[in-house]
Amino acid sequence: MTMTEHDYDVVVLGSGIAGQSAATSAAQAGLKVALLEKTGKLGGSSAMSGGFFAFSGTEEQAAEGVKDSADLFLQDLLSTGGGVNDRALLDAYLNRQDETYQWLKDQGAKFRSLEISSGQSAPRSHNTVITELLANLHRTFTDNGGETLLGHRAIRLVRSNEGHVTGVVVESEGTESLFTARAGVILATGGFSRSTELLRTFAPEQLAAIPYGGAGNTGDGLKMAWKLGAGVADMSYITATYGSHPETGEEFHELLTAYYMGAIIVNKDGRRFVDESKSYKTLGREVLKQPEGLGFEIFDAKVRAKSHPGIPLNDIGMIEDLGHLFKADTLKELAEAAGIDAAGLGATVARYNASVAGRGGDEVGRTHLCNGVGDLQPLDEGPFYAYPAKPLMTTTYCGLTINPRAEVLDVDGDVICGLYAAGELTGGFHGAAYMTGTSLGKGAVFGRIAAEHAAAKLASGVAQ
Ligand SMILES: Cc1cc2nc3c(=O)[nH]c(=O)nc-3n(C[C@H](O)[C@H](O)[C@H](O)COP(=O)(O)OP(=O)(O)OC[C@H]3O[C@@H](n4cnc5c(N)ncnc54)[C@H](O)[C@@H]3O)c2cc1C
Incomplete structure (x- = not known):
């Protein structure tokens, strides 16, 4: 035929x-x-x-x-x-x-x-x-x-x-x-x-x-x-893109790059493992190697204030409205709420803040916010936030x-x-x-x- x-x-x-x-x-x-x-x-x-x-x-x-x-x-x-x-x-x-x-x-x-x-x-x-x-x-x-x-x-x-x-x-x-x-x-x-x-x-x-x-x-x-x-x-x-909430569904694009605004990324042990200023594809590869393939974007009130309402990747308010953000007055309470090792997180943030203040080098080699640009700020102003996120294919x-x-x-x-x-x-x-x-x-x-x-x-x- x-x-x-x-x-x-x-x-x-x-x-x-x-x-x-x-x-x-x-x-x-x-x-x-x-x-x-x-x-x-x-x-x-x-x-x-x-x-x-x-x-x-x-x-x-x-x-x-x-x-x-x-x-x-x-x-x-x-x-x-x-x-x-x-x-x-x-x-x-x-x-x-x-x-x-x-x-x-x-x-x-x-x-x-x-x-x-x-x-x-x-x-x-x-x-x-x-x-x-x-x-x-x-x-x-x-x-x-x-x-x-x-x-x-x-x-x-x-x-x-x-x-x-x-x-x-x-x-x-x-x-x-x-x-x-x-x-x-x-x-x-x-x-x-x-x-x-x-x-x-x-x-x-x-x-x-x-x-x-x-x-x-x-x-x-x-x-x-x-x-x-x-x-x-x-x-x-081929790598997935970091960071979307683990419950991210079919039709809705939820992805937050608070790390380019000043957040750090830690695993469940509260430990950093990658220079957060790198491409989010590079971050995706490293996050997949962590326990449960999970990384937490950790930030403070100064980073929260940089949110761009309505702009994908930068809209922290939208993520908060979805109920996907942990928030607490202290790092210890934040860690307990999010399921992160509290002592580990406290020590990591203390080391990060010290290195931003010029005391010791950054433990993962980070020097800027994003690809060589933007000055790092200490994470020292409550409330503190944690966004649990996985790589998205x-x-x-x-x-x-x-x-x-x-x-x-x-x-x-x-x-x-x-x-x-x-x-x-x-x-x-x-x-x-x-x-x-x-x-x-x-x-x-x-x-x-x-x-x-x-x-x-x-x-x-x-x-x-
Ligand atoms: C959530 C998300 C956010 C992103 N954000 C950005 C961004 O902001 N900026 C950016 O640059 N990139 C972004 N990307 C990546 C970018 O969107 C894609 O890489 C790009 O849109 C791909 O375009 P495309 O035309 O090649 O393919 P697609 O847009 O995927 O279109 C391919 C089409 O081909 C059809 N098709 C497949 N097989 C056949 C077949 N056999 N016969 C006929 N039709 C077929 C498919 O059904 C589909 O409709 C994002 C991707 C995602 C998923």
């Missing part, structure tokens, strides 16, 4: 920030585009995210007098990523960040606050209401003739005799059909935080983290590309090798013609750890690049 065939210029798989940036850009370029999403709703992990985009040299930074540059951004990306990042991808991001930032603003993105967060040495996380932005992108896509199909799961890439990817087989309601793509297929199917099978293969210790991320993020795009010989990068760096940040044109490369580094990838399923960009805002950022940047390259190929008549 022959399959029903649907013909398009570009077929985009996955409707998160990467897929929607690619699909909308391709539709704006006049291409006939299908956006296929396997679940019943648009957005994937992107719609669940904190909405931070990392850009440098922006109007928001200028308005707040923040000194930042593409060079400093690059240095931070390399130091956070342990220097194993793919430089060509970083350069592509930095070269395209201004244009992408402006395009997102043209789509109605409102960057309502600017924060310093994981891996940054200048406030670079621009916060949006991400669901609004995704809705705007989708409206532009539809207005430009784009077609969206929910409940359509891509299952197999199709190649010509010459080895060019010419389409994809898609399953919907038990029926398979073929979507042909004259200019190429763009994979934007996200990571595999929801695949026990792939986590067991690449990072079994991370199965102890709280499962999270988009329900459809099971690595489908990776597996489809692997069948064609695609290469991979960064697979050994939000994202995998590794996968397909791509070049700066977002073309997928095979294991030998050769282009797989007609196959593009953007977003969380690509590897090489982050390297060993992740800087806040660079995943939504790279989804938008490389989604647009993939669309433009496909459009240019079609215009020059070299499409398959």
